[in-house]
Amino acid sequence: MAASLLFDRSLIKARRRRAVALGPATFLVDRVAEDMVERLAAVMRRFPITVDLGTPSDGLRRALQTCPQIETLIGVDTVPEAVASARPLAVVAEDDMLPLAPASVDLVVSGLSLQAVNDLPGVFAQIRRALKPDGLFIAALVGGDTLTELRQSFAEAEAEIEGGVSPRVAPFADVRAIGALLQRAGFALPVTDLDRVTVRYDSGFALMHDLRRMAAGNALVERRRVPLRRATLMRMAEIYSERFGGADGRVHATFDIIWLSGWAPHASQQQPLAPGSAKHRLADALGGREFGPESV
Numbered sequence: 001m002a003a004s005l006l007f008d009r010s011l012i013k014a015r016r017r018r019a020v021a022l023g024p025a026t027f028l029v030d031r032v033a034e035d036m037v038e039r040l041a042a043v044m045r046r047f048p049i050t051v052d053l054g055t056p057s058d059g060l061r062r063a064l065q066t067c068p069q070i071e072t073l074i075g076v077d078t079v080p081e082a083v084a085s086a087r088p089l090a091v092v093a094e095d096d097m098l099p100l101a102p103a104s105v106d107l108v109v110s111g112l113s114l115q116a117v118n119d120l121p122g123v124f125a126q127i128r129r130a131l132k133p134d135g136l137f138i139a140a141l142v143g144g145d146t147l148t149e150l151r152q153s154f155a156e157a158e159a160e161i162e163g164g165v166s167p168r169v170a171p172f173a174d175v176r177a178i179g180a181l182l183q184r185a186g187f188a189l190p191v192t193d194l195d196r197v198t199v200r201y202d203s204g205f206a207l208m209h210d211l212r213r214m215a216a217g218n219a220l221v222e223r224r225r226v227p228l229r230r231a232t233l234m235r236m237a238e239i240y241s242e243r244f245g246g247a248d249g250r251v252h253a254t255f256d257i258i259w260l261s262g263w264a265p266h267a268s269q270q271q272p273l274a275p276g277s278a279k280h281r282l283a284d285a286l287g288g289r290e291f292g293p294e295s296v
Contacts, residue, residue, distance in 0.1 A: 007116050007170070008219050009078075009094075015215040016056065016079045025213035026057045028255060031197065032111040032140045033063035035259075039138060040067055047107035047136070051076055053127070054095050054113030056215060064109070074105075096123055100130035103264075107131075110139040112257070115172060116219065124185035134266035137187065143172040144194060144256030149244040150236075153204065157236040166224045175258050187262025188269050195257040200250045204240035207253050 019025075032055075048071045052061050055077075064070050074089040076098070093099045096119050108127050117123050127137050151169040158165050173181075175192045182190035201207045211217055245251045263269060 011219045019215040025210045029059045033060040037063050049105045050107040053110040055111040060111045098126045102129050103132045106135050108137045115141040128185045131264035135264040138261040140257050143258040146256045153236045153240040161232045167220050182262045188265045190262040192260045197255040199253050204237040
């Protein structure tokens with residue numbers, strides 16, 4: 001069954017090109033790049049072939065080039081401008097149809113891109129197939145309560161000014177759902193965690209300016225196709241300031257970064273014990289008594 005279309009991928013690509021031309025806002029990608037290098041440093045192995053999948057800007061690739069574990073690094077993106085500086089290799093491809101042969105790469109990384117694909121389970125499955133046995137997938141994507149302040153402010157302003165509410169901020173997956181998708185795709189030893197980043201802005205308009213330079217504007221297929229009314233926009237900014245402003249007049253914005261990792265299965269990995277194979281009783285380890293079903 002085909003995945004439902006939540007995001008307008010053509011619009012996302014057009015906005016990615018515009019962000020490259022404007023000069024992208026990269027503070028979140030830069031944070032992810034720094035964290036990615038630290039996480040990979042804890043993995044005691046080399047990666048002969050690494051793929052960077054869809055990361056906006058070259059910040060992650062530049063950071064990875066400082067890692068002694070990384071040998072050949074390939075940039076894959078839907079927008080040619082985004083991988084123009086990729087060294088030594090760059091590939092332009094749709095992110096739901098990855099041009100990667102089965103069991104061909106050792107490491108797949110991605111920073112702040114996968115939240116905008118229409119078929120995330122399908123992409124996870126393709127990455128799993130592309131990895132060599134015991135290959136690693138590690139990525140960061142936007143999720144959780146990201147931009148909850150902007151979502152609430154827009155909803156209240158539209159309800160007040162226009163008598164209804166339209167989708168302005170995309171829905172984001174939570175960390176538990178991402179973990180379940182990794183298991184569903186067949187990854188071994190899946191791990192997820194969340195990094196909450198709070199950013200302060202002079203106003204809601206300053207936040208929206210950054211979102212434009214991140215190519216993170218509203219790209220929902222079900223978005224309203226009429227221009228945003230000025231009165232609604234101004235009221236949104238007022239509500240944002242009233243509800244989420246500090247004593248200094250600045251407002252805050254939440255960005256939840258979900259980190260995920262998983263391994264392509266391999267015989268050398270830890271395996272769960274078969275039921276009934278334990279050699280010691282849990283009751284003995286805890287210093288307690290064991291009760292059978294008849295005692296309950």
